[in-house]
Every structure is written in structure tokens, then in C-alpha cells.
Amino acid sequence: MPPGRRYPGGRNGPGGRIQFSPPNIGGTNSSSAIGNGADEKKSVDSIGGRLLAPKHVPIPTIPVDGQLMFEALSLATSIIAACLQLLHLYRTVWWLPQSYNEYTMNFYLIDPHLLIFIGTMVARRFIYALLQRIMDSIAPDHWLPTVQQIMRVILLIIVIGILGWCLYYMSEKHNIMKVFYLCYPSISVYFLMFGVSIGPFFDISTTHSYVKDDRKTKYLLDRPLHNCSLSAPAIRAEVSSLRLDFNRRLKRALFASSGSAYLCGIAPIIFAPQHLNFNVRWVTQHIVLFWLGRLSAHFAQAYPVRYCDVLHKAALHLGRWYKVEGRNNHLPAQTWNDSVLWPHGSLVKHNKEMYRSEGLCTAAEPGNSSHYRFHALFSNPTMLLCSLLGLQISLVAFQLMILLHTIEWYQVLSMTLLTVTNYYTLFKLARDYLICWKVYRAEQIVQEKAQTALSNATQ
Structure with a gap:
């Protein structure tokens, strides 16, 4: 190499591999400067005509519901679903001329302590989000962590006190096994998924978020942010962190949606009188449809477009390996090195198997199933949004068909109100999918043109 400035990435070695020392990342976003300037960034991104770092197209700012807004909508939806389930169980024939019922429901059969129990459980996250918003506006920044911990403990004591008071009077009027069926599933699943942590009981968000004011419109930007690193170990570490964060969001979304369905759909059935006659098929159908609607809403909130974009960028840097069948063909291959960022088409040997890299750069470990799944799921982020949109469209279409x-x-x-509650989630998912589909289609074209231009310039 001629004297002068040296690239931080090393030089081409046998078999076309390229080894890098960890670059100096100057920021936390995907357009961070690497090295000492833009010229060095360009040199690192392409060496020998190979594009080493994918080119990302920025995602436009898309409004996302804040935690307080989402919890308010969830509370309203849960109250509607619980009231509808009570209507399915305790409806009357009040419209008949010879009916002795003056009301649409037999309210005297409904246990008021059960209603307080359900209301407390479904309102706890909204109350916590409201108090947190108030504390954020009046408390100093350095006091916020301590204030939040104290607020959680106090709120937990109040909630447990109300629930214990309700359970005491319910156990006097009902069989103790009904109280056991009401409490045990939620408690056991919670401790199995989250342990003794208090946080998920009140807050389903997994990261501390901040709000950016842009033209008097508030947008929620979720962390973590993507680092455009050219260090293979750093890329794998980022992917591992994102994978854990994705699983945490998945667990919290599943627990929140399933808990709401259990409280608003199943709990009223547990405490229904034995002599009560009701439409079992319709009641069961209401539980399933409400659970699917809450599941889609929580997934749409837990995985916004900007978060999916972070996963997508990390997947492009990670790349993937395909196993090459027929190891006796004596193809020239290098031994896989965990510190090397491998270019497209590299052949390596790892654990007595031969692999070929796919992607502009590959930092994944050959044969690592978690790396392979991460790239398969998030290399095209529209797959996740398309799956959620397909679920929501199918749900709304099925509800409309039943309604007809x-x-x-x-x-x-019941079906009209339940269908209306799903329209907002359908709108958000359809908007996010259309925006992502256009953005990532343009990104793919940009990457293909950049790779072609670099290949032609080196010939």
C-alpha cells in the first residue's frame, strides 16, 4: 500500500475476505461519521469495488401513540368488551309486553365486587401512565427514577389493597375455587414471564422513550438506535441486544393482551350463576375476537415503524450464510474468523461445514440459528407489518361477515362495537405498511445502483 493515510479496515486477503478493526463511531444514528472525515467514510464503505456497508434510506416521521394515549384507548376498549360480555350473560327480554323485566340486563345477578376487581386491573396501567406524565412535567429530571420507583410501590400497595378487599367479599359469596380460577392463572403466568419485577405490572413499554416536538406534533421515538458499525463483533452484539429487546416486547404484548381477554371475557363467566342460560358459542367467540384485536393493537404499539427500521438495518449489516452442499468439491475457502466482516460470496469453513455468505456484508456466525432467523425476519421488515395487517384485515372481515x-x-x-374498536388499529397498520413498502423498495434500488456503480468503477 502506498504511503499516506491507511484504511481502518485493513486490506484484501486470500479468498476475498476483508478484515477490519473496530471503527470510531461518532454518533448513534445510521448516518454516523466514521474515522476522520467523509473521505475516509467513503473509503471504508467500499474497498476493492465491494460495498461493505448497506446504504439506508431514512424513514419519514410517522406519528405514534404515546403511552398515555394508548393506555386510554386500551382502557376504553376493555371496559366496552367487559360490558358486552356481561350483556351476553345477563340479557333480558325486556321488550316483550308480558315481561317482568324493566331493564335490558339482570343487574342484581352481577357481583359488584367482581366489577371493581376487573375495573382496577384494567385501569392500573392507565393510572400509572397518567401519574407518570404528571411526574415528568413537575419533578426534576434527576429525581425521576426515584419518584417512579416510589410511585410504583405506592400504587402497587393501593391496587393490592383494593383487590384483596374484593377477593375477601367474593370468597364469602362464591365458591373459593372460583376465586382461585380468577387469580391463579394471571399470577402464575406473570411470575413465570417476569419474575418478581414490578415494572411490567404497570408499564408494558420496554425502553425509556423521549418526545420530540415537531411543528406542534408529538412523535414517540423508541430506543435503541442503530449503529452503522463495520466491526463484526459490534454488529453481532447489537443484534443480540435487539433480539432480547424484541423478545421482551413480545412477552409484554402477549401478557397484556391475554390478561385483558381473561379479565374482560373469562372472569364474568367464572362468577356467573350455575342456573344461568347463555349462548356458549357467542360468548366464546367474543373472547377470541377481543383477544385477537388486543393482540394486534399491542403488537402495533410495541413494534412501530422506526423500531422495525432499526431491526432491518441491523439485519442488513448482519447478513447470513448458506450451507454449501458437497464438501468434496475442493472449493477454495477460508476458516471463519469472528473478527472479519465478510463480503458477498465469501466461502468459509466452520465446524466442519462450508458456507457461502449472502448480503453486502456478513457478520453472522455460520450455522447460528438465531442469526439466521433474525436476518430472515427483518431483512424485509414489511413481512412483520404485512403479517399484522393481514391478521387485522382478516379479523375485521370476519366480524363484518358475522354482523351481516x-x-x-x-x-x-356487541359485534358492531367490537368491530369499531379494531378500525383504528387497522388504519395504523395499513398506513405503516404502505409507507414501509415504498421506502424499502427505494432502498433496494439505491443499494443495487450503488453496488453496480462501485463494481464498474473498479474495472
């Missing part, structure tokens, strides 16, 4: 074939007044009312 329904003649009972309470069933029409």
Missing part, C-alpha cells in the same frame, strides 16, 4: 348474518339485537350491538 346476525339478527339478535344484543349480538348486533
